[in-house]
Amino acid sequence: MDEPVRRGPLVGLRVVEMGGQGAAPFCALMLSDMGADVVRVDRPPEGPPPTHPMDTDIISRGRGSVAVDLKHPDGAEVVRRLTDRADVLVEGFRPGVMERLGLGPEECRGRNPGLVYARMSGFGQDGPLALAAGHDINYLAAAGVLGALGPAGRPPVHPLNLIGDFGGGGVLLAFAVAAALLERARSGEGQVIDCAMTEGAAYVMTANLGPMQMGWWTPERGTNLLDGGAHFYNTYETADGGFVSFGAIEPAFYAAMLKGLGFEGEDLPAQGDQSQWPSMCTKVADRVRTRTRDEWVEAFAGLDACFAPVLGPLEAPGHPHHVARGTYTEVGGLQQVAPMPRFSRTPGGIARPGSHPGQSTRSLLGEWGFDDASVRDLLARAVVHQSEEG
Numbered sequence: 001m002d003e004p005v006r007r008g009p010l011v012g013l014r015v016v017e018m019g020g021q022g023a024a025p026f027c028a029l030m031l032s033d034m035g036a037d038v039v040r041v042d043r044p045p046e047g048p049p050p051t052h053p054m055d056t057d058i059i060s061r062g063r064g065s066v067a068v069d070l071k072h073p074d075g076a077e078v079v080r081r082l083t084d085r086a087d088v089l090v091e092g093f094r095p096g097v098m099e100r101l102g103l104g105p106e107e108c109r110g111r112n113p114g115l116v117y118a119r120m121s122g123f124g125q126d127g128p129l130a131l132a133a134g135h136d137i138n139y140l141a142a143a144g145v146l147g148a149l150g151p152a153g154r155p156p157v158h159p160l161n162l163i164g165d166f167g168g169g170g171v172l173l174a175f176a177v178a179a180a181l182l183e184r185a186r187s188g189e190g191q192v193i194d195c196a197m198t199e200g201a202a203y204v205m206t207a208n209l210g211p212m213q214m215g216w217w218t219p220e221r222g223t224n225l226l227d228g229g230a231h232f233y234n235t236y237e238t239a240d241g242g243f244v245s246f247g248a249i250e251p252a253f254y255a256a257m258l259k260g261l262g263f264e265g266e267d268l269p270a271q272g273d274q275s276q277w278p279s280m281c282t283k284v285a286d287r288v289r290t291r292t293r294d295e296w297v298e299a300f301a302g303l304d305a306c307f308a309p310v311l312g313p314l315e316a317p318g319h320p321h322h323v324a325r326g327t328y329t330e331v332g333g334l335q336q337v338a339p340m341p342r343f344s345r346t347p348g349g350i351a352r353p354g355s356h357p358g359q360s361t362r363s364l365l366g367e368w369g370f371d372d373a374s375v376r377d378l379l380a381r382a383v384v385h386q387s388e389e390g
Contacts, residue, residue, distance in 0.1 A: 023170040040066070
C-alpha cells in the first residue's frame with residue numbers, strides 16, 4: 001500500500017484509537033479526516049475472514065490497523081509504547097475495561113503527561129448506570145430526547161443512531177479533543193475527557209428545554225412547531241410514493257409555500273393558529289398527493305419556500321448542489337461524504353480506505369518507533385498479528 005498522504009489542520013497530531021464500534025470510531029474518523037495520524041488498535045482476527053471486509057467499512061477510513069493480543073502478557077506494553085508517542089488516546093469501552101488491561105489514564109498519562117485521554121461511554125465513567133449495557137436508543141430514552149420524537153398518538157420514533165452515537169457522541173468527543181489540545185498548548189498538560197452519549201444527547205436538546213419549561217412546547221409528540229405538528233414544517237407523500245419537505249416558518253417563506261401549492265389567495269386560517277394545524281396538515285397532504293416528487297420540485301423551482309425533496313441516502317450524492325460542492329467523494333470504490341467542514345487553507349482529506357484488523361501492523365509499528373527486531377519478535381510470539389492481506 002502506498003504511503004498515506006495526510007492533509008488538514010491536524011497534520012502532525014498522533015492518535016491511538018482502541019478499536020470498537022459507533023461513537024469512538026467516528027471521533028477517530030473526524031480526527032483522521034482533518035489530517036491526524038491515527039493508528040487503530042484491533043484484536044487479532046479469529047475464524048474465517050468476514051463476509052464484508054473492513055475496507056468496505058467507511059467509518060474505518062483514513063486509519064491503519066495494528067492487531068494486538070491484549071490477553072498476552074506483553075500486549076498492553078505494545079499499546080503503552082504507542083501512547084508514549086501519541087497526543088491523544090480514544091477509547092470507547094465500558095468503564096473499568098482499560099484499567100483492567102493496564103491501559104487506564106494513570107498508566108498512560110503517568111508515562112506521557114501531555115496525553116489527552118478521550119473516553120467515550122454510554123452513561124459516563126461513574127454514576128448508577130455507568131456499567132449498564134445500552135445502545136443509542138437507550139441513551140436517547142434516558143436523556144429525554146426519544147420521548148420528544150415521533151407523531152402524535154404513536155410510539156416514539158428512533159432517528160437511526162445519529163443523535164447518541166454520532167452527534168452527541170463522536171462529534172462531541174472530537175470537539176472535546178480539540179478543546180483539550182488547545183488548552184494543552186497553554187499548560188503543557190493533557191487531561192482525561194469523560195464523554196457520555198446520554199449526556200451528549202441531552203446537550204443537543206438545549207435549545208428546546210426553555211420552550212418546554214415555559215409551556216410554549218406541549219408534552220405531546222407531534223403537536224408542536226418542529227416535531228410534525230405544524231403543516232408548514234412537515235413532510236408529505238407525493239403521487240409516486242416519494243416525499244417532499246417544507247420548513248416555511250417565516251411569513252415570506254410561508255407565502256411562497258402557499259403559492260407553490262396553489263393555495264395563494266384562498267381563505268386560510270392564520271399560519272400561527274395552532275388549533276387549525278391538524279386540518280391544514282390534511283389539506284396540504286391532499287394537495288401534495290396530486291403530483292409526483294419531481295413535479296413538485298419543478299413547481300417550486302425559483303420559489304424561496306424552504307422546500308426540498310426528501311432524498312434517500314444513496315440518491316443524495318447525485319443532487320446538483322452536492323455535485324457542484326463536491327460534498328461526496330469516492331474512495332476504494334465506495335462513495336462517501338468528503339471530510340467536513342471545509343477549511344480555506346488546510347482542507348482535510350481521506351488518507352486511505354478502511355482497513356481490516358492487522359492490515360498495517362508491521363509498517364505502523366515501525367512508523368511509531370518499534371525497530372525491525374522488536375516487530376519480528378512480537379509477531380513470532382503472537383503478541384501482535386499481521387494479516388495476510390497486509
